[in-house]
Amino acid sequence: MPLMPFEPISDIDPNAQLPKLAIVTTEIGIPSEIWMLRQAHALRAFDRSLWGWSRHADASDQPLREVRIPGGFPTPKGILARGLRKIGHPAALRMTAAERAAVQGVLAKERPDIVLAHFGWNAILMAQVLPKDVPLVVHVHGRDASAMLEERSYRQALAQTLERADALVAVGQHQIKRLRPLGLPDRVALIPCGAPLDLFAAQELPTQPDIGDHQPIRFATLGRLSHEKGMIETLSAFETCLRKLGEGELVIIGFGPLQDTLQREIAQRGMGDHVRLTGRLSPPEIAQELAQAHVYLQHSQIYNGWTEGFGVTLTEAGAVGLPLLASASGGLIDQIEEGENGFLFPPGDVAAQAELMLKLARDAALRRSLGEGARRLAARFDAAHMSVQLEHLLQEVLAQH
Structure with a gap:
């Protein structure tokens, strides 16, 4: 089953x-x-093609033309490259002659008018071979504008790339702040990832039961099951709530490397009747799960230098109409208006997260108010609107290059 249904492109001559x-x-x-695929699909003012060195085994079927760059993804090889990387020289990220030839061959065949390079490391590679008359727009996501910057060779190579770039697109304010010392292009745009409101805001607001309704509070969290997403911390916060409330449910939506660890933790803590792991779901199935919850949790944290770029799952939950509890980390801060759509807590602070969870579990009126605010404020990040902003930026860059 595809992870995301895409409608055929039918409105282009x-x-x-x-x-x-x-x-x-x-x-x-x-x-x-x-x-990213949703966004690419929406850029209808362009003849789009998706380029990559490989295709993910679980990639969705989608109508855009895919272009495979021959050979594996370029990584530093050999004694010289390792030495350059050790001393932090940007040449450590320079492609080999064969790797350059592979990309140049695709460029010669496809002859793009403009290039949108997702992730800083791909922009670094494209800048090495892209003709000067073809504009380059760099689009940073998360790790490429946080953890990777700890490496001097990457940092210097990205600075050189930004000097050549025609525009930079960031998904969070914190990324622009972090990249500013490297030198920014004349055009810098803050365009969050966005969520499809036509999918996630399609239903009525979730019903928020009062204490006397004898309906256990249901918390939900969504994302990659990994350390940086704070899944273990969220489980621990829920455990605290469960002890004090006596009932409740936590639904963990997603898949990832911590799935087996989470299953063991749930069993060892005796929480099997109160925690459910859904595994991988399609976007419509995710929207349905969220619509049956009462509070949304997101405990992203800085992990090995990584910082949450934007946090699209927070927008999705807000669009559904769930009150939001999130860590004050990365792009999550841009989305929370405290007291309007939810509350923030310090990353890594399980006790603070649990306290807010208890506060909302005991106050149905507050949950209703925050849920209404969450849906209203999620409209700021409608994926359709974000795509229009990006399309306009690309058109301006192309027209003025």
Whole structure:
């Protein structure tokens, strides 16, 4: 089953001479970057193609043309490259002659009018071979604008790339702040990932039971099951709530490397009757799960230098109409208006998260108010609107290059 249904492209004149946009990523169809495919699909003012060195095994079927760059993804090789990386020289990220030839061959064949490079490391590679008359737009996500910056060779190579770039797109304010010391292009745009409101805001607001209704509070969290998403911390916070409330449910939506660890933790803590792991779900199934919850949790944290870029799952839950409890980390801060759509707590602070969970579990009126605010404020990040902003930026860059 595909992770995201895409409708056929039917409103474009097949005879129209649209400018050719190459959308470059490392691996086409990464499930955690489904918003990127939605965005690419919506850029209808361009003749789009998706470029990558590989295709993810779980990639969705989608109508855009895919272009495979021959050979594996370029990584530093050999004694010289390792030495350059050790001393922090940007040449450590320079492609080999064969790798450059592979990308140049695709460029010569496809002849794009403009390139949108997702992730800083892909922008670094494209800047090495892209003709000067083809504009380059760099789109940063998360790790490429946080953890990777700890490496001097990457940091310097990205600075050189931003000097050549025509525009930078960031999904969070914190990324622009972090990249500013490297030197920014003249055009810098804050365009969050966004969520499809037509899917996640399609139903009535979730029903928020009062204490006397004898309906256990249901918390939900969504994302990759990994350390940086704070899944273990959220489980621990729920355990505290469960002891004090005596009842409740936590639904963990998603899949990832911590799935087995979470299952063991749930069993060892005797919480099997109160915690449910859904595994991988399609976006419509995710929307349905969220609509049956009462409070949404997201405990993203800084992990090995990684910082949450935007946090699209927080937007999705807000669009559904759930009150939001999130860690004050990365792009999550941009989304929470405290007391309007939810509350923030310090990353890693399980006790603070549990306290807020208890506060909302005991106050149905507050949950209703925050849920209404969450849906209203989620409209700021409608995926359709975000795509229009990006499309306009690309058109401006192309027109003025």
